Amino acid sequence: MDATGGLPRDLLVERGGELAEIDAALAATAVGEGSVVVLEGPAGIGKTALLGAADERAPAAGVVTFAGRAVELEGGFPYGVVRQLLEPTLRAARDDRRTSLLAGAAALAQGPLLGSPVAGSVEETFAVVHGLYWLTANLAAEAPLALLVDDVQWADEPSLRFLAYLARRVDGLAATVIVSARTGEGGVDPRLLADLGASARARVVRPAPLSDAGVQQVLARAFGRSPDPGFTHACRTVTGGIPFFVRELASALRLDGIEPGPESTAQVTAAGAPATIARVILAHLGRLSEGAVQLACAIAVLADGATLPRAAALAGLGARDAEDALDALLGADVVRAGPPLEFRHPIVRAAIYDDIAPGRRSGLHRQAAAVLRQDGAELDSVAGQLLRSEPVGAPETIATLREAAALALALALGAPESAARYLQRALREAPERELRTTVLLELGRAEQLSALPSAGERFAEAGRLAEDPGTRSRAMIEQAWPAVLAGDWQEVVTLLDGALRDLPAGEEPLRARAELMRATMASYDPRLVHEFVARLPTLEELVASGGPGTRGLALLLAAWRAQRDEPADRVLPLVARGWDGGRYLEQGEPLEYVPQGLAALMLCDAPGLAVETVEGLCAHALDHGSLMAHMLAGAHDAWIAAWRGDLAAAESEMRACIEPAIELGQQFAVLSILWYCGEVLLERPSAADLAAQVEAIELGPFAEVSAGALVIEIRGRLRARAGERSAAIADLRHAGSIFQALGVTNSPSFSAWRLELALMLGRDEREEALALVEAELEIARRSGQGRRIGVALRAWGVLDADPRSRLAHLEKAVDCLQATPARLEHARALVELGAARRRHGDRAASREPLREGLDLATRCGAERLAERARTELSATGARPRRALVSGRDALTPSELRVAGMAAEGRTSREIAQALFVTTKTIDAHLSHTYLKLGINSRRQLAGALDDGA
Secondary structure, eight states: OTTTTSOOGGGGTTOHHHHHHHHHHHHHHHTTOOOEEEEEESTTSSHHHHHHHHHHHTGGGTOEEEEEEOOGGGTTSTTHHHHHHHHHHHHHSOHHHHHHHTOGGGGGGHHHHHOOOOSSOOOOHHHHHHHHHHHHHHHHHHSOEEEEEESGGGSOHHHHHHHHHHHTTOTTSSEEEEEEEETTOOOSOHHHHHHHHTSTTEEEEOOOOOOHHHHHHHHHHHHSSOOOHHHHHHHHHHHTTOHHHHHHHHHHHHHTTOOSSGGGHHHHHHHOOGGGHHHHHHHHHHTSOHHHHHHHHHHHHHGGGOOHHHHHHHHTOOHHHHHHHHHHHHHTTSEEOOSSOEESSHHHHHHHHHHSOHHHHHHHHHHHHHHHHHTTOOHHHHHHHHHTSOOOOOHHHHHHHHHHHHHHHSTTTOOHHHHHHHHHHHHTTOOOHHHHHHHHHHHHHHHHHTTOTTHHHHHHHHHHHOOSHHHHHHHHHHHHHHHHHHTOHHHHHHHHHHHHHHOOTTOHHHHHHHHHHHHHHHHTOTTTHHHHHHHHHHHHHHHHHTOTTOHHHHHHHHHHHHHTTOOHHHHHHHHHHHHGGGHHHHTTOOGGGHHHHHHHHHHTTOHHHHHHHHHHHHHHHHHHTOHHHHHHHHHHHHHHHHHHTOHHHHHHHHHHHHHHHHHTTOHHHHHHHHHHTHHHHHHOGGGHHHHHHHHHOOOGGGGGSHHHHHHHHHHHHHHHHTTOHHHHHHHHHHHHHHHHHHTOOOTTTTOOHHHHHHHHSOGGGHHHHHHHHHHHHHHHHHHTOHHHHHHHHHHHHHHOSSHHHHHHHHHHHHHHHHTSSOHHHHHHHHHHHHHHHHHTTOHHHHHHHHHHHHHHHHHHTOHHHHHHHHHHHHHTTOOOOOOOOSGGGGSOHHHHHHHHHHHTTOOHHHHHHHHTSOHHHHHHHHHHHHHHHTOOSGGGHHHHHHHHO
């Protein structure tokens, strides 16, 4: 049994239930239904033997196995377990098969597996995980497979992140994950381990200790005869029924000549307590030669890197002595033949390793690092040995660990957690001041990418230690980013001012980066905006220079101008300069500034250009496995759809990007998505769960800046719909005060706070309400945008006390909006006009705008507006049509989105990769879509969707 190293059958005693679970998982895998089995329990309970049984039974079920084992010593190796599982197959594949396996998003996996750089700039560790998932899917398409991982609690974090990602997506995939996890041990972040067992397709199996009958079977095999019941019970008591401990105890008793009769019970109690099992193992080892003991210690230190030449070099043995020592260890059943050399059970290695004195053990690890380096071992193996050694102030140790960290951070790997571990250990070597500063900067970056709160402290210390002004400035700039995420924007500006003040000439890219970060904070914070305005000439000169790092600043300035209603001919050239024909993405510029350019386009009433930009983002997301680009594209697709009045599509896009945004802790993205789709939250009952997030979200310090104000505005509108008038008015006044302090005038495209507040104010506040609407209408007319003028006219018509004037304003609003793509706003104006005519007593004249408004609201997916139109129509004596329950309008937002992509000719796999979901999810959506549209194939989709529209 490959995965167990030939562990004896007595470790599978009383394991019928567990084997049945494994058989069921393998059988389901064979028919395309993946699952996860987590074998959980203490050391020695038989988890490894069960994995071996899975490996042995898989071929009969038609399942191919890929096995790996995590080792405590190697927990820092980036993708160490993944490489055990998948690298051999990929490297052995012929060129044509390898090309097939790495097709599509799977190409992103070749970095950690083949050491090949991926195309372009991959800034997210998610990209590699996404690529590994699709590589697994491609392998599963060839043949059902099972990934077997022993001692997963010691797995490196990148590998475990992949396994957890795969576990959430095995439904409908011919791939099963079976892992063993030892309880009561340290290892990786327990949340990652919990994610593995939290999958909907996961089953946690906890093997129980053996009963007296089970212990009797193990003892009978060991002694060759049935043991006395009292002897059996004593063995079970002192071992806790742990199969491995029972077997080891039996072996020790046999060596001491003790028979399993009633007279031996006392000797069992004295010699076999579980805590002494390690002593039993060591006593067994102590009977061997000194060379065998030294070789065993060397193998324990080297762990998975143990070959006989390496172990002999570490033990200081010549070739002949090493061979004799190995024969002794094999004969005593301590190790099994390799390569690599392995102990017959992890417990044996732990007992031998823990018995080495700490000082000697540290020295052995340093020597092992040298042996491995000289033998040409991978850098991670060398660094792993140094992680286990105690610091001695060795410069070569620091150099090796920094080199390993750089590799872990390379685009081909994307494993910042491993890099952080290497650099944390490097600091313990007490490097001199200048080198310590460098290591701190590298460590801060790794910890920042790992979302560790200590990153800011690393940068701060580096800034204090730095003697060179350029290094000090760099440290301050890096320190500013954690403060950005914490919402401490005034601290950000203070840090950046200091960095810019000390930054020497020739550091133009760094200067541009600092200016961009500072401008971002100041331009959206009322407490800092005056400083931004004062620096505008400097920023504009910087953008005009076209130097490195100025593209993001161009997009930021474009958004700033658009929010203040500057002419499009002053805004759009800035967007073009920043986007630079798509080179913004090609050059690896920060993705977080793309929304600035898109917002500028939308506020300038140029959605066509915004669509082209979003298409570029979508392509980037698919090519690079960038979840951030996917979220940005989806969020802005949602905004464009909502702007055009397609709320069903907007909801679909919103759901596709808000869940991963929450999962990745991207609060800014969550705030923006909720705002982009405010109309969805207001008009669609199906979005009630998303609307609840607006109320539940904790804004903290962001409540006083622009991003928070946008959410507060939406919250106010939702509270107004719920009848919480006072709270709604307070929210809108709060949001309005922030926008006014910032000088934002572009509304309602950016913020509709004036109009919404005006509509909420009571009769005794009519004068204020009309003043707000009049101000909004004046701003809208200056912009010349028909959509904004029509929305303001509708609000004026609703508030106007004079019936004739009210109708005149609403009729103008309808005429104005009819000529724009703003279908939802047109529908609202029509419904308001029809309602006003009915209240004026002209029922016949009210029906036409109400029917037209109902039809348009239905097409927009504005269900609450449509319901109001029906109510108004019923009040006129008309009989409005029922809501459509079949055809295109019956499709859910997600079904409509997938159907549209399939109608374009994309395969299920291509759609799944583009949307970061599984092919089963796509096939389920299409199946439901066919039923609702009354069709039975993809070829009919385009026509059915067009007919429905």
